Amino acid sequence: MNIVSYIIINLFLFTSWYTFFFRYKELLSFVDRIISTFILGLTQIIVTEMLLGVVFKKLYAVQLLLINIFLSSVVLIYVVSACRKQSESSCRNYIRSLVANIFKEISDKAVWFGTVIKNDLILLLIFILFSISVCWIIFLGYLFPSYTWDALWYHLPIAGYLLQNGAICEVPNNSFIEQFINIFPKNIELLFIWNIIFLENDIVTDLSQLFFTITGVLTIYSIAVKLKINKKYAIYSSLLFFFTPIIVLQSSTNYVDVAVSVLFLMAINFLMSDNIVSPPLNFPLGKGGHRGVKRDMWGFAPVLLSGLTAGILLGSKGSGPLFVGILSAAVIIREFIWRSKSSEPEKVTAIKIAIKSFSFYLIFFFIPAFLMGGYWYIKNWMIYGNPVYPMEISFLNSTIFKGLYQGIIEPAPEVINKLNAVTRPLYVWLENVEYYLYDSRLGGLGPVWFILFLPSIVFSFVYALIKRNYRFIALLIIFTAAFLMHPRNWNPRYVIFIVGLGALSFGLVSDYFQERKNAIRIIAFLLAGYTFLISNSPCVTPKQIKKFMQLSVNERTIAVHAPFNIDLHARQEYGYWMWISRNISRGETLAYTFEPLFLSPLWNSAFSNKIVYIKDDKGDKWLKMLKEKDVTYLLIRKNSIEDKWIGSEKGKYRTVFSDENYKIAKVMQNEY
């Protein structure tokens, strides 16, 4: 039943938005409509969860299912009713023809794609590698629990606390990480929740980023086509974008870096839509040689979609404001140029154009972006007096927002500190690493980026200058600005978007060298094949894969996995993690009395139990607090003061788990 409701609601939600966008097929290309469907579906998920979590404090599966069925029904009814006004056929006939047209378009595109790759053996081979990789990612994501450090440390605990409380609210600041759990923007964690709440387990939530990866591939294709790159090379560009080790490895983790970079790419893609960029070239020139073009009735739609995408990005990570700032500048400048070109200079002053451009930006970009991502910052401002708390914001030696930290908390590796701004990224791009990791600090962009994409960027830049390809130059400026302004641009996972620029540049280069393309295509295939073979993480070994294939779903836990990345630190925690995953069920409350390594393993895989930190210097008060919080299980350190206190309460607590370091005691019913 859980799986059925999960599949049905996802099908319903995304189908309704796809049908909605099908009406605007003259405005948006097929690929852009798929990307738009993803964005609107994601928007609906985030908005409904926030509505239930922030306003009604009822973030539960049934309510979420009903509200989404309602909203998607409204979307479908709107589509049918709006189209029926233009058609005289009966409702049944109209729906039948709509569905037939949708399927026809999809099958036509599939046939076209099949023909293109069938006629290019290398492209076909790269596509096969891509398909195998995606299947492998899905297989690993399904087989293994979420094992990455930050996922266990705060991404999943954020989901855990929201599910536990049935509300989006602050949690008590008992530990270092809980402070960050409170202040981090949580849009992507809301997607993680979406992939947990109906299924009542966390089996597929670590595949959440794979949707962004696939949409990212489509986005690169769409941008490439807008750059007038031959569609076949656009497919090359998009598939090669995928062959980035950090993207492959992060696609099966509960991190947010792929999502952030892909959202940035998607927002740029929407801004490149023809109807907002410039008047069509064949548009008649007006007086004085300007094009007196009027914006298409729906010309604002791509900007609105870009704004929504930027908003989701804003609410996904603390670096969101940086990306939104760059996108905002791009929207305003583009709008100003467009309006300057399309208006008669003798009638409209530059100030008027600037005001109109800014108003357009405010209405169609800033407001949707703010609505989708601003909540987290406003909430922090209201609660902590600083939208980006705990970071302190200063300008010219005066503090604007007080915080706890003045710089980046996590220090850079020593080797990075010794290098300058130019050699830092080069050192990382050369990948002086012994293996790849999902959060690879000194590598992860892979050989396609360094060997093929970097020279492509230089060549495309020169080519674009010669050919006055302002679109590509504008794109280059946006990407470069985002890269240079990112405070940790030496860390590949924060700047995955630059691979997108490389992929697009490769498309331009391939287009330019058309007649001699074979050598480039062969190099591209060899590098993609190499990346396919070497994007293995030491966290998932063949031995562990074989072992996990023999285990039942319930036995595939993080403690059994014992992944390389956490093993050294977490070894002594495995005992109680395993016990909790097997024994703590829905409705139970587990109290803990120390700062655990990770909070996530204190919940079961459905996140259906509650966890609570209870600590006090006085035994009586502590025992009373256990009663008040309806605690059913206690996790304590062995030989701690709490261990002595429950030891003196004969018959009230029964030890159910004990190892060298920890003890779990069940609170007996007769205690109450």
Place this chain on the structure above:
Amino acid sequence: MNTEGRENIFFILFILIVLVMAVVYFTVPERALFLENQIKWWKEFIE
């Protein structure tokens, strides 16, 4: 020089740069250990 000749030169230059980048990339000291780790992974996978 005609357009085709210029394109030929650009093409050769591009391929040469790509080859130089490949040599630089694959001769990084850690690459041998990296490949050794990956070979180990695949050997274990095939077993």
